[in-house]
Amino acid sequence: MTRPSPLIRRRWLGQEIRRLREEHDIAAEPLARALGFPRQQLSALENGRLGPDIDLVSGICEYLGVGANRRTAIMDAATDGWARGWWTTDVDRMGPRQAIYADLESGTDAISEYAIALIPGLLQTAAFADARVRCEPTRHGDHFDPAAAVAARTTRQQLLLAPDGPRYDVVLDEAAIHRCAAEPHIVAEQLRHIVAVCSRHPTVTVRVLPIGASIKGHSAPRSAYSIYRYHDQQRSIAVAVDTLTEDLIHTEPAQIDPYLHLHARLKAAALDPIPSLHTLSAAAQDLTPTQGAAA
Secondary structure (H helix, E strand, C coil): CCCCCHHHHHHHHHHHHHHHHHHCCCCHHHHHHHHCCCHHHHHHHHCCCCCCCHHHHHHHHHHCCCCHHHHHHHHHHHHHCCCCCHHHHHHHHHCHHHHHHHHHHCCEEEEEEEECCCCCHHHCCHHHHHHHHHHCHHHCCCCCCHHHHHHHHHHHHHHHHCCCCCEEEEEEEHHHHHCCCCCHHHHHHHHHHHHHHHHHCCCEEEEEECCCCCCHHHCCCCCCEEEEEECCCCCCEEEEEECCCCEEEECCHHHHHHHHHHHHHHHHHCCCHHHHHHHHHHHHHHCCCCCCCCC
16 A cells, blocks of 8 residues: 555645645636636646646746745645556446545555444455445446455455555444344354454454443544545545545545544543454354254
């Protein structure tokens, strides 16, 4: 996971271009006109859309007299924004939402997640992932392929667990364990898989948040989310919030800070890692039929 996230690099670039305009007190329209570019092209750049125009970025730096170090950082981000990761070749078949998460995971130092109702994708077994993608067919496009989606989840997990993968910590709500999101035997296998991953990989930590846990400030998390910390020059941080129909990507500090504070509270309220693994093992055992029991 060493390649910087193109999405996050484009987001930072767009924010930096807006900061430059504000510092020089110049509106978008006159700047675009002075450089000979359409206003819409500058808007696309500042909104972080695919493929920042390198000539436009270079022209802005030249026109506004940006210093050498800052210009290097800006041009590096513009170049990174053009990168095409492994997920770009099969977006329709794996699903565009999963492709966004694969992009966000790229180039991270650390990933923190809160899972409120489902096992997070980075820890899902192939059987669990397959059960989930097949249970909601109306959410996917015409070219969606469940097998390709499951294969993509497997690739993401392999990258997470690679020697150079990021640190990964999850606060797993107890509801995600006991509310079966697949057939009981699939869920049991899934829970055992989490225990095995945590036992073999010290960079992966799972904490179970009991239903009755007292959270500081009576914080009530309203949705699942993921926090990404990157190893780019700017030490970028992003938050993805999972909703039913789309994923909200936050990159501004004012949007990110509430999630950082909430996650610290959830971790403090959750069980420690070893008791959490015991909880997962016990839940898996409860879902496993006793040998010789009547059908």
